[in-house]
Amino acid sequence: MSPDIDVLADRAWLCQRKVVHPEAVDPVSAFARHLGAERGLSEHTQRAYAGDVRSLISYERDRGITNLSDVTLSDLRSWLAAQSENGAARSTLARRVASVRAFLRWATRIGVIEADPSLRLVAPKLVKYLPGVLKQDQISAVLDVAAVAADDQDPVHLRDRAMLELLYASGIRVGELVGLDIDDLDFGSNLVRVMGKGAKQRMVPFGLPAATAIQGWLQFGRGQVVTGASGPALFLGRRGGRVDPRQVRTAVHQVLQHVPDAPDIGPHGLRHSAATHLLEGGADLRAVQELLGHASLATTQIYTHVSVERLKQSYQQAHPRA
Numbered sequence: 001m002s003p004d005i006d007v008l009a010d011r012a013w014l015c016q017r018k019v020v021h022p023e024a025v026d027p028v029s030a031f032a033r034h035l036g037a038e039r040g041l042s043e044h045t046q047r048a049y050a051g052d053v054r055s056l057i058s059y060e061r062d063r064g065i066t067n068l069s070d071v072t073l074s075d076l077r078s079w080l081a082a083q084s085e086n087g088a089a090r091s092t093l094a095r096r097v098a099s100v101r102a103f104l105r106w107a108t109r110i111g112v113i114e115a116d117p118s119l120r121l122v123a124p125k126l127v128k129y130l131p132g133v134l135k136q137d138q139i140s141a142v143l144d145v146a147a148v149a150a151d152d153q154d155p156v157h158l159r160d161r162a163m164l165e166l167l168y169a170s171g172i173r174v175g176e177l178v179g180l181d182i183d184d185l186d187f188g189s190n191l192v193r194v195m196g197k198g199a200k201q202r203m204v205p206f207g208l209p210a211a212t213a214i215q216g217w218l219q220f221g222r223g224q225v226v227t228g229a230s231g232p233a234l235f236l237g238r239r240g241g242r243v244d245p246r247q248v249r250t251a252v253h254q255v256l257q258h259v260p261d262a263p264d265i266g267p268h269g270l271r272h273s274a275a276t277h278l279l280e281g282g283a284d285l286r287a288v289q290e291l292l293g294h295a296s297l298a299t300t301q302i303y304t305h306v307s308v309e310r311l312k313q314s315y316q317q318a319h320p321r322a
Contacts (some may be wrong), residue, residue, distance in 0.1 A: 028053050031049070031053065042197065044175075049098075052099035068113055069113045073119050086320055097124075106119045132263050139168060155217075158217045160255070161213045167274075171291055174266075178248060179269070180234040187211055187215070205291075285301065
């Protein structure tokens, strides 16, 4: 008998933990646990993958398919087509293909289904967009605005200056920034220990301006908002809790409003800018890959396209026979 989608469970996971009533286990939740425990994916990725699988299960159930073994390649393609018709972006469809393939591969591996119907499921080809970046003089203006604002010694202004300086200096992700603790910093070597995607740890350098801004925050700002519940978190909100990504995005947008002609980018735009400026300054592509924590060099190579695009723009504007 083929397994019912509603009661599919990770048999290996259940056996290891001696779960008495496997039918009570949510299969998608079991899959999410597998992603975290065995593949080291973040909670955000686990939620995204689980949501994609639930979308597929709901779609198939509405079409009268309740057994996982009855799902075919044609069914999967039909689900994706429906997603596309509802306005899903190519990047969203690509992630959903990855989610469903991972789920069905996992179900096959633990013996729930005999054959994986997603083996020939192809993700839509992504259109590569050049990331929005700031010019070097715009970055200087942004950080100058943050520094002037911090002169009033307001803890939030001191924090925002430190966060912006560190984001640009290190190129770390906003999620990595908010997860930093005080002891992740080594001021002797100007290095910060970062926990990246897939729970991979790396050491990232930062410069003197960032070090000065962070020390200013620690010396004059953090003590104004710290509480007994703050713990070791490096950056705090006004009420003493660990800063969250939304607060970081707000800080970036507010400062950019004071820089004429600067694109309204978010924290990730500072990461893009840092990578682009490193390559423009002659940094080795492999070194930039390691700095950013990219698993694939192909991901880092998009910044070379940004540099070339800027070169072409300068050529068009300056060369008399362009």
